[in-house]
Amino acid sequence: MKIKKMLAITAALVLGCFALTACGGSGGESEEKPADTSTEAYSVQLTSGNYTVGIDIPIGTYNVTVIKGKGYVYSTSYDEGSINANMGIDDGSGTYEDSFQNLILKEDQRLTIEGPLTIEITSEKAQTKNITPRETKGKECTLEGGNFTAGEDFEPGVYDIKAVSGNGNVYSDNMSEGGINSTMGTDMAWGIYEPEFKNVDLPEGTVLTISGVTVQLTPSASASDGE
Numbered sequence: 001m002k003i004k005k006m007l008a009i010t011a012a013l014v015l016g017c018f019a020l021t022a023c024g025g026s027g028g029e030s031e032e033k034p035a036d037t038s039t040e041a042y043s044v045q046l047t048s049g050n051y052t053v054g055i056d057i058p059i060g061t062y063n064v065t066v067i068k069g070k071g072y073v074y075s076t077s078y079d080e081g082s083i084n085a086n087m088g089i090d091d092g093s094g095t096y097e098d099s100f101q102n103l104i105l106k107e108d109q110r111l112t113i114e115g116p117l118t119i120e121i122t123s124e125k126a127q128t129k130n131i132t133p134r135e136t137k138g139k140e141c142t143l144e145g146g147n148f149t150a151g152e153d154f155e156p157g158v159y160d161i162k163a164v165s166g167n168g169n170v171y172s173d174n175m176s177e178g179g180i181n182s183t184m185g186t187d188m189a190w191g192i193y194e195p196e197f198k199n200v201d202l203p204e205g206t207v208l209t210i211s212g213v214t215v216q217l218t219p220s221a222s223a224s225d226g227e
Contacts, residue, residue, distance in 0.1 A: 035127075035130045036129040036130055037059075037130055039060070039124075041124050041126070042060065042128050043120060043121070043122040044121060045067060046118070046119055046120075046121065047117070048115065048117065048182065049113060049199045050178050050199045050201065051199060052109075052199070053105045053106060053107055053108060053109045053110070053111065054107040054132055055132055056134070057105065057111065058126040058128045059107050059127040060125055060126030060127060061081070061102055061104050061105075062122060062126075063099070063121070064101075064121050066096075066099065066117070066118075066119055067119060067120055069088060069115065069117040070096055071086075071113060071116060072086055072113075072114040073087050073113050074111075074112055075103070075105065075109055075110065075111050076109050076110040076111075077106065077109050080104075081104030082103070082104070083100055087100070087119065088117065107130075114181075114182065115194065134158065134220060134221070136219045137156065137219060138155045138156065139155045140217060140218050141154050141155075141216070141217050142214065142216050143210055143214070143215055144215075145168075145212065147208070147209050148207070149205065149206070149207050149208075150204055150206045151204040151205060154202075154208075156203050157202060158199055158200065158201050159217040159219060159220055160198045160218045161182075161196065161197045161200050161216070162196040162215060162216045163195050163213050163215055164213075164214045164216050165214045166186065167212055167213055168185065169182070169183055169209075169210075169212060170210050170215060172202060172206055172208045172209070173207045174201065174202075174206050178199075178200070179201060179202070179206065180200045184197065184213050198220060199220045200220075
């Protein structure tokens with residue numbers, strides 16, 4: 001009888017373990033929740049900078065309207081639905097577009113605005129809940145003329161760069177990969193200088209070159225707030 005009881009208990013334990021495994025109760029990691037891809041109306045004004053879709057702005061299809069200034073707007077993808085345009089208030093020259101319809105912004109793409117330009121992007125169906133907050137990295141510092149290497153002269157990170165004094169050029173050797181290539185300054189009378197450039201990615205080893213202007217680097221905040 002004792003042997004039969006032991007066999008019955010062993011069988012019950014085996015079946016119990018099998019049931020727990022089948023039901024995902026083995027103590028393993030829980031599955032990630034799927035992204036919330038629900039949509040709603042969204043609108044935000046953007047100035048000079050790099051804006052990553054899914055971090056700074058939601059995934060969606062947008063209409064772009066110039067608010068003020070002149071500059072250049074482009075997205076990293078040259079697929080159908082991208083943008084690559086000189087934008088500004090219409091001055092009659094035919095050089096600038098003051099609006100752009102149906103710009104498609106997909107996850108991880110980057111929208112870049114260059115020049116002293118402010119635009120508004122508006123979507124009726126943006127994935128506002130499918131946003132990943134930016135991990136703030138870096139340390140605030142002020143730099144003037146010279147070549148500065150991330151990790152040696154300042155901490156690597158993603159920065160908002162603001163002109164403090166003077167007028168000149170600021171560029172990084174990763175300018176086409178989320179860096180910067182900008183004419184920056186505090187003299188707004190000329191209409192050519194950018195007072196600030198947002199979300200500049202300066203990873204370890206990147207060289208930032210500054211001439212003619214003093215700038216302040218501040219770690220970039222998280223996602224933009226829509227209206």
